[in-house]
Structure formats: structure tokens, C-alpha cells
Amino acid sequence: MNLIESRWIPVRRESGESHIAPWQITDPDDPVLELSAPRPDFNGALLQFLIGLLQTACPPEDGDQWVDWLEQPPQPETLKGKFLPFSYAFETDGEGPRFMQDHTLLEESDIKTVDISNLLIDANETHFNKPGSINCLCPKCAALALFTLQTNSPEGGRGHFTSLRGGGPLTTIVRIQTSADSINQTLWEALWTNVLENSDFDSLNVTVVPKTMEAQFPWLSPSRLIKAVIKSDTYPQDIATTQIYWAMPRRIYLGYNEEETSCDLCGAETKKAYKNYQTRPNGISYSNDPVWRHPLSPKYSIDKDGTKKAFRHLQSGGFSYRIWPSLAINGYKHDEVAKVVSFFLEQRRREDQFEQVQIHAFGYDMKSNKARCWYETTFPLYTLEPAILERFAAFTEILIQSSTDTADMVRGCIKDAWFKRPGDAKGDTAFLLEAFFSHTETGFYSSLKRLSDQLKSGGTGKEVLVDWHSLLIQTALQLFDYWTGRGDFGTVNPRRIAQANRKLNNWLHSKKLKQSLFVSEDKEKAA
Structure with missing residues (x-):
């Protein structure tokens, strides 16, 4: 399955539920309204996947281009032409490099084979599924679970690293309502609102590394995988900035059987059954000193003068209005809102254009390596x-x-x-x-x-x-x-x-x- 070309993304369209390829998100004939994954954390991961893909393949060069595409979305064929040059990096199976998987893993000894349920961040918990109920995943759900884990990976024991933003990071994106009728909102508006202009995105982390395929997608880079094995940290200057959307802290290789069965998560019939995967410690260790800058994540100050910051994570109790200023007012008590929020407030705020602006926030409440809960909400954002x-x-x-x-x-x-x-x-x-x-x-x-x-x-x-x-x-x-x-x-x-x-x-x-x-x-x- 190829994540650029295949129809694997579960969505709700005006006509009902279906699956689409990424380039079909702007289909004018049957508009895509929202994501419809079998788990809420999968929806959160898919939002980041699609925003990351747009940021990687077709970022706007300036504000005018961003406005043009917001008001008049590109045709699906236009997006397809932008995405296809990257399709080689998005194969989930086959003999070559696989999406977010370490193909060098099979060359090593002491590989551990574990049940596919461990790919889910809440493995053996009851937040989304009954204990022991996930024994088989279809290719679509396996890809979703893999991306969700690599993007949010919690502590997993010695050598099983957290995500670039730490375990279960809080994610915030900007939502706009362009008319009083919220029914007219589309998935495209939710995504494109959070794609930064090229120069602003590139300035997030200091790097001079060209945007080669290997510098953006670590599973294509043998040198990056070898560097991980020898326990050497990866710093912002080592990679292309777009890799923050495609970070790969875990060494994983998915296995599947050719058999007709059904997926324990979404219920779909499948001829490829993913029942286990292989893993080994010492994936890519993204250094936390200095702390990376991620466009979708706010930070809080860990010292009085605000010189040191860390990515914000949710605590027990989830969202409370007590943290609203730190997510919506840049510089409040030295905290730092997500770049997409600050950029919108500074560069894209035109009150006469938008009926309403909100922050869509979501994330896990993590304790060590366990997901205690998933929280999701929307907050008002004032321009x-x-x-x-x-x-x-x-x-x-x-x-x-x-x-x-x-x-x-x-x-x-x-x-x-x-x-x-x-x-x-x-x-x-x-x-x-x-x-x-x-x-x-x-x-x-x-x-x-x-x-x-x-x-x-x-x-x-x-x-x-x-x-x-x-x-x-x-x-x-x-x-x-x-x-x-x-x-x-x-x-x-x-x-x-x-x-x-x-x-x-x-x-x-x-x-x-x-x-x-x-x-x-x-x-x-x-x-």
C-alpha cells in the first residue's frame, strides 16, 4: 500500500463515509468534511500527517498564495502532481524502504517480535478498545497505528525513545469558520490554515541541510539509521526541518500474513493480516537540548525568566481554562504558543474574513509509558x-x-x-x-x-x-x-x-x- 496513491484515509464526505487518497482532500464534487478514523487519537495523527504532507510537498511561497488556495482550493489533480514525487517514501510494504520502518532491522540479531496490539499507545488499556481484543490489523489501520506511535511515542524502556516532542505531546491547530454556517466547513480549510509559508517554516530550526528525500524521511537514510544504532543524538542542524513531521524514534518493522480475515479495529475485510511486528532498541534519539521547535506544539517556561522551555503535555484532568492563555496568548508568563497559532495571529488575522477562529487542541494524558486518557477540545482564539x-x-x-x-x-x-x-x-x-x-x-x-x-x-x-x-x-x-x-x-x-x-x-x-x-x-x- 502506498500512502500517497492508495485510498486509505477514512473520512466523512457530504455523501457519507468513505476512504480517500491524500490528494483527494479538495474534491469539489463530494467535499470532504472531516476525518473519520476508528479511534480519536488516529484522527489527531491524521491531521498532523496531512498538514505535514502539505508542508513538505507544497508550502505556500507567500501570504497571497496561501489566501488563494484557502479561497479557491487546488484541484485534486494539482495536489496529486505535488505529492507523487514523494510517493517512494510512503510505501508501507514491499522489499524496499518502508514508511516509518527500519529496513536495516532484519540484518541484526536479537530482534524482538511482539503482538500488533503493542503498536497502539494504549496497549492493554481500556480507553479505546477492550483488553486483548486487538490481534489483527488491516493495512490501513496498521499504517495509522504506526504513524500515531512514531509521532507520539511514550517512554518505552531503555533504548525505546520518546517522540521528538516527548511522550504524548499536546498538539494545537487553528480552526477557522469562514461563514456563519459551520456546515460548509471542510477538511481542507482545517489543514491549509496550519500550513506555514515556506520561509517561516524553514526558520523554525537552524539547519542548512538541503531538503533531499533522505534528509526529510529518515527511513530512507542508512546513515541516519546507523547513527541511531551507535547511540548518537540527532540535532536540528542534522536534518531538514520537514523531518519534524516524519520523525522516527522507534525501530520497527511490520510483519503481515497473506490471509483473508477482518480487522479487529475497524472491522474491514482484508487479505493482509498484520498480527505482529519486529522491534529493537536504539531508534533515532532526537536531542532535547536544545529543544526543537514544532509548528503544532506549545511550550511552557521551566525557569523564571523564560530562557528555557519544554513542550507542553497534558496532565490528569485534561483541559482546563487555566491553561488557555498559554495556548492562545503568545508570551503569557513567558510561555510560547504553537507557531501556527502565533503566525496566524501576527500574519493572517483579518477579522472581517473569518466568522470565528478557534484552537483545536488534543493529546494524551501520559504517565511514564502509559496513556491514562485522551483529551480533545476547542478553545476560542481572539485576534x-x-x-x-x-x-x-x-x-x-x-x-x-x-x-x-x-x-x-x-x-x-x-x-x-x-x-x-x-x-x-x-x-x-x-x-x-x-x-x-x-x-x-x-x-x-x-x-x-x-x-x-x-x-x-x-x-x-x-x-x-x-x-x-x-x-x-x-x-x-x-x-x-x-x-x-x-x-x-x-x-x-x-x-x-x-x-x-x-x-x-x-x-x-x-x-x-x-x-x-x-x-x-x-x-x-x-x-
């Missing part, structure tokens, strides 16, 4: 002038800090009500914090929209803070009443509950909280 953006960011920090402080106080007061000695109480009560942030999430994003509108029209935004204070009070008291009233009647201590309730009320109306929100007594009374 503001620099002078307004600075004030907007300051207001955003006030909203988040006041919410965080209130959530901590609510948890503390609930514990005071629950336990005679709350400091000695055992057990994880982080769920109380998450409940507070979940209940205030809609209000947070509504506040952002109001702030954006008010600041752009010359307003102060203070009314938003007054209303936010009211929401914090309402949510805090509701959650306190809910959680303190759920105990066994015989174990509930009314006196402790009353004291904790008084403590919470005093804090919610305290001068400290009001000052942190810039809420004056007069404004509060007026509200």
Missing part, C-alpha cells in the same frame, strides 16, 4: 491589536488567579466541614478543584468574549470583573452546599459545616478578593 492584547492578557490573568484562589478556598472549607482534623485527612481531593473549574468554564469564556468586545470598543472591562466576582460567589456556595450535604446523616457535623460556611462567605466578600478583582464597593453595589 486583537497588540495594545489591546496586553490589557486583555492582564484581565485574563485576573480571572484565572481569582478563580484558582477561590477553588482552593472552597476545597479547604469543604475539608473543614468534613473532617475534625482536615490537615491529617488522607485521600485525593483534587476533584473538588476540577468541579469548581468545570462549573465556571462557560462563564470564563463568556467573560473573555465580553472583554474582547469591550476593550475593542474602548471600554474598561471592569463590568466583566464585577460579574465574574458574582459567579465565583454563586459557584463556591453551590458546590460547598452540594458536597457538605452528601455525607451520612450520622457523620455530618452541623457545627463544623456552619463554621466552614461562615469562613467561606467571609473570604468571598473579603477586601483581599475584591482588590484582586479591582472590584470597588461602589461598583459592587451598582451591580
Whole structure:
């Protein structure tokens, strides 16, 4: 199977479900609306595959070309002509080099053969499949699983390296809505919005390596594979920048049997059954010093002055509006948004052209080599002038800090009500914090929209803070009443509950909280 020429990508078109070749994403006769893989992490990987392919094969030379193709997508035959010169690198089987597989592996001893289920990042977990249910994959799902693993690879033991961005990186892409009718959105718009102009992409990582096939696709490069075997790190200056989309940290060679069966993942009938693969340690080790720059991944600062950064990964609990500024406001607390986000805000923001702009974010919650969960969401993205953006960011920090402080106080007061000695109480009560942030999430994003509108029209935004204070009070008291009233009647201590309730009320109306929100007594009374 060839990933350029074959129809292997599962999609939903206007006419229904089908499979397409990459060059068919702009088919005008039956528009492709979205990806439709059997697993959500496969959809995330496919978005990156297609963005990477466009960035590799046909990046826009300038902003005018990008706009031209956004407004008038190229014909499928045009894309096919751009993609075909790279098809040699996208063979998944056969005697020659195979896509994201190490063909030198078979020349070595001590090769380990493992079940095909280990190709899935959540192998033996229950997030997407029943345990032990994946014993055979069809060629399409095997290719998807392989790319997903190489792109997101977690820690896999000694010599089994993580991906270029670390295990299970957070990915963010820009989504645009060009009309009020969201039904008209296509997969092409989702992809092309995140393809950078040639010069901006090339400037991501310092390298002078020409964009040869071997420099872009490591499975075509014997020298790169040998360098991996002798345990030598790969640095940005060693490869073409496009390899960040085609990184290959794992040494894998897929095996298949010629037999008629069905795929345990998608259910399709197949004549090629992928039941195991061969692997060995010491794949390509992408050095994390210096940290690479990837166009789809945000970074956070690991020191106070922001000189050292690392790729952001999701934690237990997934997405919360607390991390929204770090994904949508470049430079917030020295954090760095994904390049596609910053480039859109700086170069492509034309508010009259887009009905709405969002960030589509997704990734695994990883712990060591285990995927605990897959998270996916969309956030609003605001295109503001620099002078307004600075004030907007300051207001955003006030909203988040006041919410965080209130959530901590609510948890503390609930514990005071629950336990005679709350400091000695055992057990994880982080769920109380998450409940507070979940209940205030809609209000947070509504506040952002109001702030954006008010600041752009010359307003102060203070009314938003007054209303936010009211929401914090309402949510805090509701959650306190809910959680303190759920105990066994015989174990509930009314006196402790009353004291904790008084403590919470005093804090919610305290001068400290009001000052942190810039809420004056007069404004509060007026509200």
C-alpha cells in the first residue's frame, strides 16, 4: 500500500463515509468534511500527517498564495502532481524502504517480535478498545497505528525513545469558520490554515541541510539509521526541518500474513493480516537540548525568566481554562504558543474574513509509558491589536488567579466541614478543584468574549470583573452546599459545616478578593 496513491484515509464526505487518497482532500464534487478514523487519537495523527504532507510537498511561497488556495482550493489533480514525487517514501510494504520502518532491522540479531496490539499507545488499556481484543490489523489501520506511535511515542524502556516532542505531546491547530454556517466547513480549510509559508517554516530550526528525500524521511537514510544504532543524538542542524513531521524514534518493522480475515479495529475485510511486528532498541534519539521547535506544539517556561522551555503535555484532568492563555496568548508568563497559532495571529488575522477562529487542541494524558486518557477540545482564539492584547492578557490573568484562589478556598472549607482534623485527612481531593473549574468554564469564556468586545470598543472591562466576582460567589456556595450535604446523616457535623460556611462567605466578600478583582464597593453595589 502506498500512502500517497492508495485510498486509505477514512473520512466523512457530504455523501457519507468513505476512504480517500491524500490528494483527494479538495474534491469539489463530494467535499470532504472531516476525518473519520476508528479511534480519536488516529484522527489527531491524521491531521498532523496531512498538514505535514502539505508542508513538505507544497508550502505556500507567500501570504497571497496561501489566501488563494484557502479561497479557491487546488484541484485534486494539482495536489496529486505535488505529492507523487514523494510517493517512494510512503510505501508501507514491499522489499524496499518502508514508511516509518527500519529496513536495516532484519540484518541484526536479537530482534524482538511482539503482538500488533503493542503498536497502539494504549496497549492493554481500556480507553479505546477492550483488553486483548486487538490481534489483527488491516493495512490501513496498521499504517495509522504506526504513524500515531512514531509521532507520539511514550517512554518505552531503555533504548525505546520518546517522540521528538516527548511522550504524548499536546498538539494545537487553528480552526477557522469562514461563514456563519459551520456546515460548509471542510477538511481542507482545517489543514491549509496550519500550513506555514515556506520561509517561516524553514526558520523554525537552524539547519542548512538541503531538503533531499533522505534528509526529510529518515527511513530512507542508512546513515541516519546507523547513527541511531551507535547511540548518537540527532540535532536540528542534522536534518531538514520537514523531518519534524516524519520523525522516527522507534525501530520497527511490520510483519503481515497473506490471509483473508477482518480487522479487529475497524472491522474491514482484508487479505493482509498484520498480527505482529519486529522491534529493537536504539531508534533515532532526537536531542532535547536544545529543544526543537514544532509548528503544532506549545511550550511552557521551566525557569523564571523564560530562557528555557519544554513542550507542553497534558496532565490528569485534561483541559482546563487555566491553561488557555498559554495556548492562545503568545508570551503569557513567558510561555510560547504553537507557531501556527502565533503566525496566524501576527500574519493572517483579518477579522472581517473569518466568522470565528478557534484552537483545536488534543493529546494524551501520559504517565511514564502509559496513556491514562485522551483529551480533545476547542478553545476560542481572539485576534486583537497588540495594545489591546496586553490589557486583555492582564484581565485574563485576573480571572484565572481569582478563580484558582477561590477553588482552593472552597476545597479547604469543604475539608473543614468534613473532617475534625482536615490537615491529617488522607485521600485525593483534587476533584473538588476540577468541579469548581468545570462549573465556571462557560462563564470564563463568556467573560473573555465580553472583554474582547469591550476593550475593542474602548471600554474598561471592569463590568466583566464585577460579574465574574458574582459567579465565583454563586459557584463556591453551590458546590460547598452540594458536597457538605452528601455525607451520612450520622457523620455530618452541623457545627463544623456552619463554621466552614461562615469562613467561606467571609473570604468571598473579603477586601483581599475584591482588590484582586479591582472590584470597588461602589461598583459592587451598582451591580
